[in-house]
Amino acid sequence: MTQEKKFLVSPGPHLWRNLSTSKIMYLVVAALMFPVGAAIYYFGYHALLIMAVSTATAVLAEYGVKKLRHGEFTMDGSAIVTGLIMALTLPPTIPWWMAAIGAAFAMAIAREAFGGLGHNIFNPALAGRAFLAACFSGEMSTWVLPMHFSVDAVTAATPLNESFVWHADKISLYKDLLLGNVGGSLGETSALLILIGGIMLLVLGIINWTIPVSYIGAAALLSFCLGQDALLQVLAGGLMLGAFFMATDYVTSPITNKGRIVFGVGAGILTVLIRCFGGMPEGVCFAILFMNALTPLIDRYIKPRPYGSQRKAAQ
Amino acid sequence: MAGIILKKRSTPHGVKIPESKPTGNKPIETLPFPKKAIVPLHQNLGVPCEPLVKKGDSVKTGEKIGDSESYVSAPIHSPISGEVTGFTKLIGPTTGRLTDAIIITADGRNTWEEPEAAKDIAALSRDEIIALVREAGIVGLGGATFPSHIKLSPPEGKKIDTLILNGCECEPFITSDHRIMLEYGEKILLGLGLSKKVFKPDRIYIAIEDNKQDAIDHMEELVMEMGLDRNIRIVPLKSKYPMGGEKILIKVITGREVPSGGLPLDVGAVVQSISTVKAMYDAIFDGKPLIERVVTVTGLVERPGNLCVRFGTPLREVIDYCGGIKKNVNEILLGGPMMGTSCFDLDFPVTKGVNCILAKESTPVKEENCIRCGRCLDACSMDLIPTNFVKYVKNHDYAACKKASIADCIECGACAYSCPAHIPIVEYIKIAKGELANKKRIKK
Ligand code: SF4
Ligand code: SF4
Numbered sequence: 001m002t003q004e005k006k007f008l009v010s011p012g013p014h015l016w017r018n019l020s021t022s023k024i025m026y027l028v029v030a031a032l033m034f035p036v037g038a039a040i041y042y043f044g045y046h047a048l049l050i051m052a053v054s055t056a057t058a059v060l061a062e063y064g065v066k067k068l069r070h071g072e073f074t075m076d077g078s079a080i081v082t083g084l085i086m087a088l089t090l091p092p093t094i095p096w097w098m099a100a101i102g103a104a105f106a107m108a109i110a111r112e113a114f115g116g117l118g119h120n121i122f123n124p125a126l127a128g129r130a131f132l133a134a135c136f137s138g139e140m141s142t143w144v145l146p147m148h149f150s151v152d153a154v155t156a157a158t159p160l161n162e163s164f165v166w167h168a169d170k171i172s173l174y175k176d177l178l179l180g181n182v183g184g185s186l187g188e189t190s191a192l193l194i195l196i197g198g199i200m201l202l203v204l205g206i207i208n209w210t211i212p213v214s215y216i217g218a219a220a221l222l223s224f225c226l227g228q229d230a231l232l233q234v235l236a237g238g239l240m241l242g243a244f245f246m247a248t249d250y251v252t253s254p255i256t257n258k259g260r261i262v263f264g265v266g267a268g269i270l271t272v273l274i275r276c277f278g279g280m281p282e283g284v285c286f287a288i289l290f291m292n293a294l295t296p297l298i299d300r301y302i303k304p305r306p307y308g309s310q311r312k313a314a315q
Numbered sequence: 316m317a318g319i320i321l322k323k324r325s326t327p328h329g330v331k332i333p334e335s336k337p338t339g340n341k342p343i344e345t346l347p348f349p350k351k352a353i354v355p356l357h358q359n360l361g362v363p364c365e366p367l368v369k370k371g372d373s374v375k376t377g378e379k380i381g382d383s384e385s386y387v388s389a390p391i392h393s394p395i396s397g398e399v400t401g402f403t404k405l406i407g408p409t410t411g412r413l414t415d416a417i418i419i420t421a422d423g424r425n426t427w428e429e430p431e432a433a434k435d436i437a438a439l440s441r442d443e444i445i446a447l448v449r450e451a452g453i454v455g456l457g458g459a460t461f462p463s464h465i466k467l468s469p470p471e472g473k474k475i476d477t478l479i480l481n482g483c484e485c486e487p488f489i490t491s492d493h494r495i496m497l498e499y500g501e502k503i504l505l506g507l508g509l510s511k512k513v514f515k516p517d518r519i520y521i522a523i524e525d526n527k528q529d530a531i532d533h534m535e536e537l538v539m540e541m542g543l544d545r546n547i548r549i550v551p552l553k554s555k556y557p558m559g560g561e562k563i564l565i566k567v568i569t570g571r572e573v574p575s576g577g578l579p580l581d582v583g584a585v586v587q588s589i590s591t592v593k594a595m596y597d598a599i600f601d602g603k604p605l606i607e608r609v610v611t612v613t614g615l616v617e618r619p620g621n622l623c624v625r626f627g628t629p630l631r632e633v634i635d636y637c638g639g640i641k642k643n644v645n646e647i648l649l650g651g652p653m654m655g656t657s658c659f660d661l662d663f664p665v666t667k668g669v670n671c672i673l674a675k676e677s678t679p680v681k682e683e684n685c686i687r688c689g690r691c692l693d694a695c696s697m698d699l700i701p702t703n704f705v706k707y708v709k710n711h712d713y714a715a716c717k718k719a720s721i722a723d724c725i726e727c728g729a730c731a732y733s734c735p736a737h738i739p740i741v742e743y744i745k746i747a748k749g750e751l752a753n754k755k756r757i758k759k
Pocket of ligand 2: 684685688689690691692701730735736737738
């Protein structure tokens with residue numbers, strides 16, 4: 001006989017897909033290992049130091065804020081993602097303590113002060129970077145050529161700078177951009193490795209094609225129309241990193257696929273406009289932050305039409 | 316001759332759930348009749364029945380023991396022969412309501428109530444068929460338990476051009492319809508003939524998911540053999556949850572959308588479960604009212620299988636027949652893992668709505684913040700924004716839920732299944748629907 005026993009009563013459904021927030025975050029961390037590896041290869045130990053400090057600070061900052069507010073801290077990996085991505089946007093020569101300040105700002109102010117994961121309006125990593133750019137404009141715009149593990153850094157313009165000069169032919173410029181043998185922030189080196197990491201996320205279903213394709217597509221198209229070198233615009237700077245790893249942040253981008261396309265196109269246009277007409281050589285960070293701010297509005301107006309409702313819904 | 320199997324169809328929404336139907340190859344066994352049957356008087360969607368017997372009465376198998384004056388109800392029949400030994404009250408896990416139940420102690424003879432004189436089935440009129448279906452207590456056996464005679468009586472002027480026979484069985488673990496198709500295919504097709512007579516549809520589709528290829532082939536063979544190939548088509552469907560939902564099936568097969576708040580008949584379609592149609596056969600060809608059904612017993616039980624169970628049999632007896640549950644079981648579900656409800660003890664009897672008994676080990680999952688990943692939107696076949704309902708309910712903003720078409724949610728659970736933050740979205744939706752219903756009642 002089956003024993004006398006009372007059973008659980010729990011709400012349905014009683015089956016979940018084998019996926020959790022932390023699993024998603026750690027898969028993003030895994031995909032980030034491609035640009036992270038490139039950063040270490042091109043910029044040596046200091047790159048490692050910056051990324052380690054930034055990540056550790058991000059985790060500690062989240063822990064600290066959660067404890068202060070008597071919240072519950074779970075190691076869901078989202079702080080690691082934020083810390084790493086922010087580090088990848090920094091110049092290779094930045095002092096480590098600046099990275100710490102940026103990461104602390106990203107987690108404590110840009111994320112936790114808004115209510116924690118899921119409630120922040122701005123991508124925390126980019127907010128951290130923007131904060132650093134405002135505080136330390138000098139250090140934040142010093143660029144060097146990859147020096148690998150040697151200590152002599154050669155200051156140079158990034159490919160997007162007006163003062164950037166290239167003596168060899170175009171093909172070898174594209175090749176260097178793909179492989180990463182150019183100046184720029186830690187994560188802006190190899191477009192190819194970023195692409196591999198991004199494709200990994202696409203294949204695993206962590207992100208979908210909407211934002212990367214619309215972002216990169218819009219940026220390429222607009223630079224072409226403006227008479228720019230479209231391929232250079234796409235491969236150089238933080239565009240690839242931004243399109244695959246930053247603009248795709250779930251929390252700060254629209255929730256519908258149509259909305260995501262609007263978001264990507266907007267970010268692409270803004271990036272190119274800032275690059276060509278703004279006072280800054282790089283526009284990815286501010287373009288995405290601006291679109292983050294528009295996201296609630298996009299979500300308000302772009303919604304799926306519910307099954308069975310009139311095609312032209314009144315309001 | 317053109318094939319009667321149409322091209323496979325699918326839907327962009329819903330979720331793919333890893334295949335988990337271990338009992339698909341287990342033939343239907345008949346469970347020994349219970350010594351004591353507990354027969355709840357509320358086994359259908361709608362109004363409960365009033366008892367027609369009193370303590371001490373002797374009853375025969377198939378004798379009507381409960382009925383209601385209300386149109387939205389279906390009578391209840393004695394599942395065994397014996398004596399009415401009392402009444403009790405219990406909470407129906409599927410209805411969530413307190414209901415009266417009749418206790419019948421078996422005499423062990425299973426003497427059937429004499430069926431009325433054999434009818435000339437071919438001569439039965441539409442209204443006679445509907446009356447017989449009602450008398451037999453037939454309800455939708457796919458899980459909704461909506462009285463079938465109502466479905467069979469669309470209002471005047473509503474032309475039904477499409478009849479869909481639902482053999483999808485998209486919930487994981489459940490295989491009862493699968494087995495019924497394989498073992499009682501003829502009865503299904505003869506029962507379908509009755510529905511055809513009632514609706515006079517232009518087209519009839521039998522919808523089967525592609526994880527049951529043997530059923531697709533078998534039904535095709537039978538349709539050909541019985542010479543029904545002129546008006547029946549078989550539609551193979553991609554196995555996806557909730558493919559078997561009425562509104563989804565209609566959209567996938569006919570391309571029409573049932574209007575919000577409307578019924579399938581508003582777009583000229585009717586969907587019937589294959590087990591319901593089989594019950595119509597039993598009632599009209601064999602004169603047997605609905606007193607038993609096929610139940611899949613599965614999950615962490617020693618010998619999972621498909622059993623034909625008389626209503627009123629306590630779950631304990633069904634599970635004991637299957638060798639009992641394994642030690643680590645801490646939850647019993649009636650129905651599948653997606654839409655089934657937990658049952659807190661094994662004294663509860665099998666009723667018309669129980670298509671599956673699933674024993675499982677549940678580990679509590681922690682609800683986290685929504686990360687706005689959009690997976691619930693992709694999963695929702697009704698094109699709603701499930702995560703917004705959660706947000707609105709947390710703010711007690713039920714008006715916003717209503718505006719966002721919460722009434723159209725079919726509570727399939729596909730959204731919650733896909734949610735990486737493990738938010739029990741359907742639970743929030745049920746809260747909002749309850750609040751909205753209360754408000755409506757107060758206004759009245
Ligand atoms: S919102 Fe309702 S209909 Fe949509 S997936 Fe969730 S439970 Fe199903
Ligand atoms: S699936 Fe869950 S986490 Fe993702 S948007 Fe929906 S509710 Fe939020």
